[in-house]
Amino acid sequence: MKKALVLAALLGLALAQQAKPEDVIKEQCAKAKVVAELWHGFTGGAPKLALENLVVEFNKAQQGRCVRPVPQGGYRDLSTKIKAAFAAGKVPAMAQAYENNIALYLEAKALLPIESLGVRLQGVNLAFLNAVRFGGVVYGVPFNKSIQVLYYNKDLLKKHGAKVPTTLEELVALSKRLSQAEGGPVFWFQPDASTFAYFFFNLGGSYLKNGKLVLNSKEAVEALTLLQNGVKEGWAKAITSGYINQNLGSGPYAFSVDTSAGYTYYRQGAKFDLGVATLPGSKGQVGFGLVQGTNLVVFRQASKEEQAVAKDFLQFVLSPRAQAVFATATGYVPVTEAALKDPVYQAYVAENPDYATIVRQSRYAKFEPALAEWEQIRFDILGQAIKEAILNKVDPKAALDKAQKLAEDLLSGKTR
Ligand code: FGO
Numbered sequence: 001m002k003k004a005l006v007l008a009a010l011l012g013l014a015l016a017q018q019a020k021p022e023d024v025i026k027e028q029c030a031k032a033k034v035v036a037e038l039w040h041g042f043t044g045g046a047p048k049l050a051l052e053n054l055v056v057e058f059n060k061a062q063q064g065r066c067v068r069p070v071p072q073g074g075y076r077d078l079s080t081k082i083k084a085a086f087a088a089g090k091v092p093a094m095a096q097a098y099e100n101n102i103a104l105y106l107e108a109k110a111l112l113p114i115e116s117l118g119v120r121l122q123g124v125n126l127a128f129l130n131a132v133r134f135g136g137v138v139y140g141v142p143f144n145k146s147i148q149v150l151y152y153n154k155d156l157l158k159k160h161g162a163k164v165p166t167t168l169e170e171l172v173a174l175s176k177r178l179s180q181a182e183g184g185p186v187f188w189f190q191p192d193a194s195t196f197a198y199f200f201f202n203l204g205g206s207y208l209k210n211g212k213l214v215l216n217s218k219e220a221v222e223a224l225t226l227l228q229n230g231v232k233e234g235w236a237k238a239i240t241s242g243y244i245n246q247n248l249g250s251g252p253y254a255f256s257v258d259t260s261a262g263y264t265y266y267r268q269g270a271k272f273d274l275g276v277a278t279l280p281g282s283k284g285q286v287g288f289g290l291v292q293g294t295n296l297v298v299f300r301q302a303s304k305e306e307q308a309v310a311k312d313f314l315q316f317v318l319s320p321r322a323q324a325v326f327a328t329a330t331g332y333v334p335v336t337e338a339a340l341k342d343p344v345y346q347a348y349v350a351e352n353p354d355y356a357t358i359v360r361q362s363r364y365a366k367f368e369p370a371l372a373e374w375e376q377i378r379f380d381i382l383g384q385a386i387k388e389a390i391l392n393k394v395d396p397k398a399a400l401d402k403a404q405k406l407a408e409d410l411l412s413g414k415t416r
Pocket of ligand 1: 041042043045047074075076077079098100144145146147194243245246259260261262263265292293294374375378
């Protein structure tokens, strides 16, 4: 119990709020005539709680209507369930969706244009907004958008008189030095498409060349070789079970490149003074980070009444206060300019500069391709190639050439 209370305080929850938000929502929706479901991919922790707290606030101001968040597992489980729901003809009013999920759902003409609902999108971060624009029409409301940042161990850097690296070369050189001194690899990464993207983008890579998907470019081979060498040379450690933040404490740790949405998890997991910095890039230039996290979409099949609830909820979610509370509770990037000026946000930033670092990093953002097939490609093809190179020592070029072939077969409809 005591531990739970401490945790609640850490997450910035009002301790006066006795009931779990989940239970409050249950009660709110039990009495409602119109229930708009929101299917999501948050499995727990601060993100799920922060979403539920927003919903409780929204529902309080409704009469006879409510939003009901429905957890569907992780992000990939969520899109699998939505595809099944299309087939069964039973979709929710709203759901979280990656840009590539939107592209896929649009093939089934399943989504409503956000502005046709009447949601005003003024002041929404343009990079996020452009990412959900298809054929000039916006199909999602950027909601929980994250950016990669550099997490680091302040105590370890201090011990070795080291400064936070600002270039890729410095990151590698310092990781080598600290790993030698500590007797173990200090740069930790998950052998997946997310961490790979950081190295790939900052070595000048791009996935689309003249509209064609290229997974085996020379920059991709270079990025994968760098990580493979890192493991070989003993400065990089591949984390193969769970999130990096769940492995903290299992050996010397100095750096990882990870989602800003991991912020509360890192804070909890770190037994050292945790640092958050903008990503190492090239001389005088902050490195690019991968944007992850999702947008909220509204389904065409929802009833007119549900659509009306969705419209009001999306406008509420975009309000400066909602954004300020959600971003500071989680580490997600505030999605509007006005949120940055909100007194709640300003108070948090004054106390904790990490929030400002996250926003600064968000100006150096890259996205993965918004292809309908991308989810399958990033996990089952590219992600698989990365694992083979890192864990099974397969030659990076061979692994990526194979991935390229598999992706081309998938995109040309030969496999599915
Ligand atoms: C996750 C996944 C995609 C796609 C990227 C896509 C599908 C990546 C990456 C694969 O909201 P983000 O930034 O962060 C997540 C948030 C909510 O769960 O908290 C993070 N978390 C959770 C628990 C924990 O202990 N530590 C922690 O950091 C969690 O990662 O999304 C980043 C991780 C992945 O899920 O393994 O986005 N991703 N592009 N997923 N389905 N499709 O196109």
